[in-house]
Amino acid sequence: MTVTAELKAVTKAYGTKIVLDAVNLQIREGEIIALLGPNGSGKTTILKILAFIENPTGGEVLFQGKSVNFNNTEKERLQSTLVFQKTTLFGTSVYNNIAYGLKLRKVPKEIRDREVKKALELVKLSGFEKRSARKLSGGEQQRVAIARALVLKTPLLLLDEPTANLDPKNAGILEEVIDTVNRENKTTIVMATHNMFQAKKLSHRIALMDEGKKTEIGAPAEVFGKLSKNLASFAAVDNTFNGIAKVTAAGTSKVDIGKGVQIEVTAQRQGDTAVFINPQDIILSKTAVESSARNTFKGKITEIKDLDLLVKLEVNVGKPFTVQITKQSFSEMGLCLNAEVFITFKASSVQVL
Amino acid sequence: MADIFGDTVKAFQLILSGDPGIFEIVSRSLLFSGIAIILAILWGTPIAMLIAMKEFRGKTIIKTFFNTLIGLPTVVLGLILFLSFSRGGPLGFLGLLYTPGAIMIGQAILVTPILVSIGVSAIESVDPEIMSLAQTLGASESQAQIAVLKEAINGIILSDLASFNRAIGELGVVLMVGGNLEGGGNQTTVMTTSIARDVQISEFGLAIALGILLVIVLFTINVIVVILRRANYLVELAKGPYAKLKRSREAKG
Numbered sequence: 001m002t003v004t005a006e007l008k009a010v011t012k013a014y015g016t017k018i019v020l021d022a023v024n025l026q027i028r029e030g031e032i033i034a035l036l037g038p039n040g041s042g043k044t045t046i047l048k049i050l051a052f053i054e055n056p057t058g059g060e061v062l063f064q065g066k067s068v069n070f071n072n073t074e075k076e077r078l079q080s081t082l083v084f085q086k087t088t089l090f091g092t093s094v095y096n097n098i099a100y101g102l103k104l105r106k107v108p109k110e111i112r113d114r115e116v117k118k119a120l121e122l123v124k125l126s127g128f129e130k131r132s133a134r135k136l137s138g139g140e141q142q143r144v145a146i147a148r149a150l151v152l153k154t155p156l157l158l159l160d161e162p163t164a165n166l167d168p169k170n171a172g173i174l175e176e177v178i179d180t181v182n183r184e185n186k187t188t189i190v191m192a193t194h195n196m197f198q199a200k201k202l203s204h205r206i207a208l209m210d211e212g213k214k215t216e217i218g219a220p221a222e223v224f225g226k227l228s229k230n231l232a233s234f235a236a237v238d239n240t241f242n243g244i245a246k247v248t249a250a251g252t253s254k255v256d257i258g259k260g261v262q263i264e265v266t267a268q269r270q271g272d273t274a275v276f277i278n279p280q281d282i283i284l285s286k287t288a289v290e291s292s293a294r295n296t297f298k299g300k301i302t303e304i305k306d307l308d309l310l311v312k313l314e315v316n317v318g319k320p321f322t323v324q325i326t327k328q329s330f331s332e333m334g335l336c337l338n339a340e341v342f343i344t345f346k347a348s349s350v351q352v353l
Numbered sequence: 354m355a356d357i358f359g360d361t362v363k364a365f366q367l368i369l370s371g372d373p374g375i376f377e378i379v380s381r382s383l384l385f386s387g388i389a390i391i392l393a394i395l396w397g398t399p400i401a402m403l404i405a406m407k408e409f410r411g412k413t414i415i416k417t418f419f420n421t422l423i424g425l426p427t428v429v430l431g432l433i434l435f436l437s438f439s440r441g442g443p444l445g446f447l448g449l450l451y452t453p454g455a456i457m458i459g460q461a462i463l464v465t466p467i468l469v470s471i472g473v474s475a476i477e478s479v480d481p482e483i484m485s486l487a488q489t490l491g492a493s494e495s496q497a498q499i500a501v502l503k504e505a506i507n508g509i510i511l512s513d514l515a516s517f518n519r520a521i522g523e524l525g526v527v528l529m530v531g532g533n534l535e536g537g538g539n540q541t542t543v544m545t546t547s548i549a550r551d552v553q554i555s556e557f558g559l560a561i562a563l564g565i566l567l568v569i570v571l572f573t574i575n576v577i578v579v580i581l582r583r584a585n586y587l588v589e590l591a592k593g594p595y596a597k598l599k600r601s602r603e604a605k606g
Contacts, residue, residue, distance in 0.1 A: 088486050
């Protein structure tokens with residue numbers, strides 16, 4: 001097992017505020033490792049240190065077996081690249097954005113053109129070369145940002161919440177890209193996320209972060225197995241709830257998530273359980289619908305957020321649920337804040353951890 | 354007394370007849386102010402980059418200093434420069450007083466605060482992540498600074514344009530350090546100083562003609578810059594010198 005990078009008792013403080021507290025972390029060659037934790041747990045700081053654009057206050061960082069001198073990291077920066085959570089693009093064309101790092105590396109134009117084309121194909125934006133990068137939609141911009149990092153083929157790729165604020169279509173494309181790049185190019189990837197389902201789906205290992213400390217590390221099954229009952233509050237993500245499950249006479253289970261909300265699930269569970277319902281699996285209606293779906297709740301719309309092609313709604317049924325519908329449905333249904341609506345989903349679409 | 358109508362007609366006649374004397378003054382003005390701006394850009398842009406991109410003590414004071422200098426009365430600056438360039442002054446040995454060189458240096462110093470102040474706010478308004486972004490894509494510190502500068506290019510061009518407008522329309526400093534010499538080896542009469550003198554000697558036709566041409570010159574240059582900016586030519590154009598600057602910095606590094 002080769003180690004690409006290693007943090008040894010790395011500490012980072014801004015003034016008196018400690019954001020990383022003696023973190024030890026080994027990043028193995030060819031793996032996807034997810035840093036999972038709530039906001040402010042130090043995930044982004046680790047990524048910035050691994051991208052060599054932030055100096056640690058204490059400890060040692062090894063990269064490809066050598067101790068990194070943070071006074072001069074120009075060489076190391078060519079080997080590791082970070083995609084920021086907030087999409088930042090240069091105010092120029094898509095081509096110039098993606099070719100930027102290649103130009104710095106003095107890659108000849110013909111090769112540059114070919115690589116940019118390939119990277120755009122990978123993120124499903126073929127033919128976008130001449131478009132003005134900042135005029136693209138949010139999801140497309142994030143895909144350009146990923147392509148700009150991928151084209152460099154650095155041994156270490158760092159992704160900070162790569163799919164945060166993206167609609168499911170764009171998020172899906174990016175997850176596919178991350179998986180492909182790791183599998184085909186053997187790129188080592190460190191990904192910060194607060195979405196445990198994404199961490200579970202994509203990564204080989206998960207490091208749990210909390211208040212600047214690494215609290216657990218291991219394979220997803222191992223980490224989730226060890227986790228305490230407040231997993232859902234720890235890794236806050238839409239439609240994730242903690243509750244107490246009871247097996248019903250019908251062979252399914254009901255999870256009481258509080259405030260009078262009981263969710264029926266197909267798995268047989270007893271005791272502390274965390275559940276997740278994909279926002280796309282929830283049907284929204286103005287009246288109660290008769291269907292085979294086992295979960296129907298009445299609530300009010302408390303938040304409306306515009307995504308690229310979709311509208312994201314928060315419906316409070318005692319507990320807040322996130323629902324995603326198309327813009328067309330949203331306008332046809334004449335929905336507005338505080339409107340009374342019903343949400344419906346199948347017991348089989350509830351994921352149980 | 355000025356005969357406004359008669360003198361205006363005379364002014365148009367002078368312009369339309371292509372009077373060589375007038376056009377010599379116009380081209381001299383353009384040349385002096387053009388060189389002055391290039392000088393000011395050469396020292397003003399690095400100063401603006403330094404102030405905007407580096408964190409140091411007294412940064413706010415320095416920014417306030419440059420902002421204040423924009424409002425410095427030009428006679429005061431003219432006086433300081435006159436005393437510096439005069440024979441007994443610290444720069445007297447250069448023999449610049451009443452020469453085109455003095456005018457160019459005077460105008461360049463005059464517009465430096467404008468160039469620096471607008472330049473600093475243009476650079477500071479660039480997304481702070483751009484610097485880190487360039488670095489994580491492999492840029493050295495100077496390459497990352499160039500990336501930030503490119504993002505601020507529209508504001509930088511605006512500061513250059515405002516400076517040129519200020520320089521070509523300047524009277525006080527130009528008159529004090531350049532005199533108003535016509536004929537001989539050192540011809541220092543420019544549009545503004547010529548207008549001032551023409552009014553004094555009641556040559557209103559000539560004064561009006563130069564006034565009209567000054568406005569036309571300013572308007573034309575501004576329109577050209579707007580068109581070029583829209584077509585993004587200036588951004589492309591700016592890449593040449595910046596790329597060279599980048600290479601020389603790398604060579605030094």
